[in-house]
Amino acid sequence: MHIWIHLLGTREEEDMTTTIPAYAATSATEPLTRTTIERRDVGPHDVAFDIKFAGICHSDIHTVRNEWGRARFPIVPGHEIAGIVTEIGSEVTKYKVGDRVGVGCFVDSCRECDSCLAGEQQYCTGGGMVGTYNAKGRDGQRTQGGYSTAIVVDENYVLRIPDAIPLDKAAPLLCAGITTYSPLRHWNAGSGSQVAVIGLGGLGHMAVKLAHAMGAHVTVLSQSLKKMEDGLRLGADEYFATSDPGTFKELAGRFDLILNTVSANLNLADYLGLLKTDGTLVELGMPENPMTVPAGALIFGRRSISGSLIGGIPQTQEMLDFCAEHDVTPEIEVVDAAYVNEAYERVLAIDVRYRFVIDTATI
Numbered sequence: 258m259h260i261w262i263h264l265l266g267t268r269e270e271e272d273m274t275t276t277i278p279a280y281a282a283t284s285a286t287e288p289l290t291r292t293t294i295e296r297r298d299v300g301p302h303d304v305a306f307d308i309k310f311a312g313i314c315h316s317d318i319h320t321v322r323n324e325w326g327r328a329r330f331p332i333v334p335g336h337e338i339a340g341i342v343t344e345i346g347s348e349v350t351k352y353k354v355g356d357r358v359g360v361g362c363f364v365d366s367c368r369e370c371d372s373c374l375a376g377e378q379q380y381c382t383g384g385g386m387v388g389t390y391n392a393k394g395r396d397g398q399r400t401q402g403g404y405s406t407a408i409v410v411d412e413n414y415v416l417r418i419p420d421a422i423p424l425d426k427a428a429p430l431l432c433a434g435i436t437t438y439s440p441l442r443h444w445n446a447g448s449g450s451q452v453a454v455i456g457l458g459g460l461g462h463m464a465v466k467l468a469h470a471m472g473a474h475v476t477v478l479s480q481s482l483k484k485m486e487d488g489l490r491l492g493a494d495e496y497f498a499t500s501d502p503g504t505f506k507e508l509a510g511r512f513d514l515i516l517n518t519v520s521a522n523l524n525l526a527d528y529l530g531l532l533k534t535d536g537t538l539v540e541l542g543m544p545e546n547p548m549t550v551p552a553g554a555l556i557f558g559r560r561s562i563s564g565s566l567i568g569g570i571p572q573t574q575e576m577l578d579f580c581a582e583h584d585v586t587p588e589i590e591v592v593d594a595a596y597v598n599e600a601y602e603r604v605l606a607i608d609v610r611y612r613f614v615i616d617t618a619t620i
């Protein structure tokens with residue numbers, strides 16, 4: 258939107274931004290509140306879209322509570338964003354007005370390093386990916402996320418949402434979906450492989466659905482058996498409680514791949530013991546504090562521990578298309594924006610089935 262002001266009798270074009278409503282955290286201890294933010298005008302390579310839905314990821318909570326120690330307030334969280342294109346820049350070729358699109362955890366990167374050239378922008382070594390919120394954009398402005406009604410993003414960092422996926426269910430795929438899809442592909446989960454998923458939350462339930470759709474044998478390792486019926490319905494073949502020490506005896510040496518989606522510290526040695534020789538445990542959860550690993554838990558069985566960060570743009574598009582083809586979508590609870598603080602409390606109380614999604618029309 259061009260805002261014209263009268264200055265000493267002349268008209269000058271200034272302040273090429275649009276003001277929109279949003280929900281923001283103003284400190285690590287205050288609840289999120291309604292506010293307004295600015296979005297830049299659409300540049301030649303930009304796509305502007307109305308945000309229809311934004312998922313609530315546990316990373317939003319880690320960030321605004323400053324558990325990762327890099328919060329710069331105010332922060333508008335939200336990196337699971339789905340909506341409809343309203344305007345495109347003059348050079349845009351991939352999208353047109355009316356298209357169904359999404360944005361995940363990053364909105365830019367250097368585009369020149371080996372990772373970017375390989376389509377793995379999340380591992381950009383040329384300054385790092387530009388986070389969708391709580392980051393500094395390449396234009397020097399702070400980025401603000403999806404708990405808002407519109408966003409402007411370079412077309413190369415925008416995803417196409419297939420028609421088969423409703424927009425509210427598409428939103429969580431942009432983080433929870435790709436974060437679990439990427440390691441399943443990287444470590445070749447499929448027919449004949451034994452995959453375990455630790456934690457049945459937002460990421461965990463997507464891991465179960467995706468691994469099942471890829472043909473793997475899927476086991477959930479949850480703290481209790483409370484969500485067992487859900488887990489089996491979502492595609493798990495087996496379900497165990499980690500509060501039962503018998504679980505670790507029974508499943509010793511069973512898995513090719515374990516995805517740890519837990520947002521808190523675990524005794525990793527116990528879980529490494531569940532891997533086959535040459536098996537890998539992949540850290541997806543990012544708890545506030547470090548975890549210790551005894552060398553023996555890796556040496557015996559030549560086991561690996563690794564980590565994995567979301568996924569690049571091409572693989573995110575591949576994941577969305579896979580989900581459309583295999584009818585894989587998250588279990589969601591759509592909430593009003595004013596409910597966001599309560600939703601955070603419920604995520605922390607492990608009372609989410611299995612992803613909260615904000616209907617941004619209520620902002």
Ligand code: NAP
Nearest residue numbers: 315316456457458459460479480519520521542543566567
């Ligand atoms: P979530 O919905 O809160 O799920 C976390 C699950 O972990 C819970 O459902 C619970 O499962 C289990 N859990 C929680 N507290 C626990 C504890 N004290 N001990 C044992 N288990 C516990 O969170 P999310 O949105 O899926 O995110 C999970 C983690 O992944 C967060 O740390 C987030 O920041 C991180 N993350 C990483 C990436 C990445 O790129 N690597 C991307 C997105 C998110 P049960 O009830 O089944 O035990």
Ligand code: ZN
Nearest residue numbers: 314316432433
């Ligand atoms: Zn996330």
Ligand code: ZN
Nearest residue numbers: 367370373381
């Ligand atoms: Zn790069």
